[in-house]
Amino acid sequence: MILVVGGTGQVGSLVVRLLRDQDRSVRVLTRRPDSAADLVAEGAEIVGGDLRDPASVEAAVKGVETIVATANNAAPSSKGDARPGAIEHGYANLIKAAERAGVSRFVLASVLVTPVDDEVPQARAKRSIERRLAASPMSALSLRFSPFIEVWLALAGSTLPLRGETRATLQRPNRMLAINRRLSGNLVEERGVLLVPGPATNRNAFLSTHDAAAALVAGIDTEDIGAEADLCGPEVLSWQQVAEVFSDVLNRPVRVVGVPGPAFRTQQLLLAPVAPGLAAIMALNRLMACSESYQDTTPVATRLGLLPLRTVSGVLREKALLGAAATR
Ligand SMILES: NC(=O)c1ccc[n+]([C@@H]2O[C@H](COP(=O)([O-])OP(=O)(O)OC[C@H]3O[C@@H](n4cnc5c(N)ncnc54)[C@H](OP(=O)(O)O)[C@@H]3O)[C@@H](O)[C@H]2O)c1
Numbered sequence: 001m002i003l004v005v006g007g008t009g010q011v012g013s014l015v016v017r018l019l020r021d022q023d024r025s026v027r028v029l030t031r032r033p034d035s036a037a038d039l040v041a042e043g044a045e046i047v048g049g050d051l052r053d054p055a056s057v058e059a060a061v062k063g064v065e066t067i068v069a070t071a072n073n074a075a076p077s078s079k080g081d082a083r084p085g086a087i088e089h090g091y092a093n094l095i096k097a098a099e100r101a102g103v104s105r106f107v108l109a110s111v112l113v114t115p116v117d118d119e120v121p122q123a124r125a126k127r128s129i130e131r132r133l134a135a136s137p138m139s140a141l142s143l144r145f146s147p148f149i150e151v152w153l154a155l156a157g158s159t160l161p162l163r164g165e166t167r168a169t170l171q172r173p174n175r176m177l178a179i180n181r182r183l184s185g186n187l188v189e190e191r192g193v194l195l196v197p198g199p200a201t202n203r204n205a206f207l208s209t210h211d212a213a214a215a216l217v218a219g220i221d222t223e224d225i226g227a228e229a230d231l232c233g234p235e236v237l238s239w240q241q242v243a244e245v246f247s248d249v250l251n252r253p254v255r256v257v258g259v260p261g262p263a264f265r266t267q268q269l270l271l272a273p274v275a276p277g278l279a280a281i282m283a284l285n286r287l288m289a290c291s292e293s294y295q296d297t298t299p300v301a302t303r304l305g306l307l308p309l310r311t312v313s314g315v316l317r318e319k320a321l322l323g324a325a326a327t328r
Helices: 010-021 037-042 054-060 086-101 121-134 149-155 175-184 187-191 209-221 239-250 261-271 276-289 298-303 312-322
Strands: 002-005 026-030 045-048 066-069 105-111 139-145 193-197 228-231 255-259
Touching (some): 002 010, 010 209, 066 086, 066 209, 105 209, 139 209, 187 193, 228 298, 239 255, 255 276, 261 276
Parallel strands (some): 002 026, 026 045, 066 105, 105 139
16 A cells, blocks of 8 residues: 555645556545545545644554655645644654554655755755654655746746646645736736746756656655655756747747845745745745756666656647646
């Protein structure tokens, strides 16, 4: 039995689908079992629970050999989600319960290391969870992904990357994300503006969520890859080059408007005492504004059998063919 913690999320639900395609037994832990009918239809077993509730986590890990964990609080949707330390505490419960239940393999969706990790709650949490896993007797793999195409290119003002995505992070029940989508969700299509964190020259090797999901699944059986591995997309693009791809696909001019990193840092610090969830979103934007991802991780992609990886233009062109009705 494989437990997917975060199986109702964007990458997590793709992991569930891939595992079910391989006919493997899958259990999903979620705080909202009522909203998981699509996963039940895929053949997954759904258990209600919350990482912060140790009893529910203990029940969920019974009879489990492997855990794939994608749960995170980047888009907080329940009371207390954004409280400092909430996700680290939840993962500590999960790892403790997994060790007691004799789980043998743990695969974590993580993020690349950046110079500002200490100042960004989500990145700090990943580092802390990775350290806890490294000290565990379980065989563990933390896959450190670069920014996702279907998340960051949508956040930059386009609905195109969301087409065909049934459980997009940006469509999770989070008020700030809903406001963001209403105000700037269509800037690229309607105004030809790509609104990005940091300068237009910032480069990233964007990765598709579909390749991230395939990597997590391949990571289950690839035990000799090490405890941590970076995985980035196949090409390094500046935001200016991303705008050019949008321009080609949408057949309209697209220009970049960059929001400087310090603007996000100021908002993060001002909001932290009153709205920690929003402050954490600002912190993630700052991380994007002042770090770049350009590692060549071809050896890891090769080892996991993922080649060829999806490119930004490949993903956007495929989604353009789906038509606007494919956005939820
Ligand atoms: N976005 C990026 O560019 C990027 C880049 C690199 C790595 N990553 C990492 O990749 C992964 C992406 O996962 P995703 O897209 O599937 O996430 P997602 O769409 O944001 O979904 C979040 C998931 O976490 C679960 N969750 C949150 N708090 C929980 C709690 N207390 N107890 C149980 N479940 C909880 C939610 O479950 P319910 O609400 O149903 O309970 C949901 O399934 C994350 O780990 C992220 O940090 C993201």
